[in-house]
Amino acid sequence: MRNLAKNIIKDTDYLYASARIKALEKNLLTRERMERMCEARTMEDTFKVLTECGWPEIPSASMADVEQILAQRRSETFAMLRSLAPDQRIPAVFLMKYDYHNLKTLLKSEATGEKPDALLIDAGRVPLRQLMAMLRENSFSDMPAAMAAVVSEGRDLLSRTRDPQLLDFSLDRAMYAEMLDTAEAFGSGFLTGYIRLMIDGVNLRSAVRLRRMGKGSEILRFALVPGGNVSIMSLMHDISPDLIESVFASSSLSAAAGAGAAVLRGEGTLAIMDLACDDALIRYLKRAKYVAFGAETLIGYLAAQESELTAVRIIIAGRLAGLPSEMIIERLRDAYV
DSSP states (O other), X not given: OOOOGGGOOOGGGGHHHHHHHHHHGGGSXXXXXXXXXXXXXXXXXXXXXXXXXXXXXXXXXSHHHHHHHHHHHHHHHHHHHHHHOSSTHHHHHHHHHHHHHHHHHHHHHHHHOOOOGGGXXXXXXXXXXXXXXXXXXXXXXXXXXXXXXXXXXXXXXXXXXXXXXXXHHHHHHHHHHHHHHHHHHHTOHHHHHHHHHHHHHHHHHHHHHHHHTTOOHHHHHHHOOTTSSSOGGGGSSOXXXXXXXXXTTTSTTHHXXXXXXXXXXXXXXHHHHHHHHHHHHHHHHGGGGGOSSSHHHHHHHHHHHHHHHHHHHHHHHHHHTTOOHHHHHHHOOOOOO
16 A cells, blocks of 8 residues: 555644635635526626625626636636645646646647637646647657656547547546546545545446447446546446446435436436536535635635636526526536535
8 A cells, every 4th residue: 555644744734724715715606696696687797796706807798708707717716726735736636637628639639630729728737838839849758747648649549540539538537547646645535535526427427428329338448437436347337227326326426326317217417417416526525614724625615616617607608698597597516605
């Protein structure tokens, strides 16, 4: 078993950071605030709820301006957490998804010749321009080792199969493996548990979606990510509603599995299953609110901020599309506070 003790930072090292985060949590969007945004008479009133929570003013009711503010908010959050965190592996775990998203996008662009600019997100550990230069020059010495190890594999996979979905599956496995390795090396059971639950959610969604599409067990084996609480071997069978429910019955995703089984029976929607998966993650993260000080406080807040960005995007996009407030509210995940 790996010796992790020498890497563990004491909880008392988080005293200042935790106190700062506890104060900032008061400005997070509650369920009541989100519903106020959905039901506000005008977009200006919707934006007012955000400014009351410390958000900058949004110049206009356009998704372009909203996306710019969301990117600014994300950048400021990570910058603050980096300055507060005694160990940079906490923000690094949350930044990895942007690195791998950009790597997927750029590798697909190489294969198709299409410009990737609109899909790229300059928010990862590796600055976007630097990542683009690395791929262009085939120089990966400054790229995180786990990412560098899968570049050639990803290129080869696309060259052989011309299937971007297989690239997504391959890089997702690499991403979650790096997340899990980093959390385990950091020594936080809370962070490790969060990532394992994320992996379980990914596997549940993949199993249901691929079965619904009529895909066979071979593609499922490629899609499933090891490292979760639920063994992927239990899903290496013909996926059925009963199997999905039984495999996840004793897990935090039992409700989500029930929603997935309903999809396979033709009685539910994928959106309901996805919502249940995300709510399970929020319920797990809420444990951090009862920790006086420690890494859990930073982890919970950072995940809550990312969830808040998603909620704001859903609300404003729904309002701009003219959706009824009830329909937008149905799409919202549980709130951290």
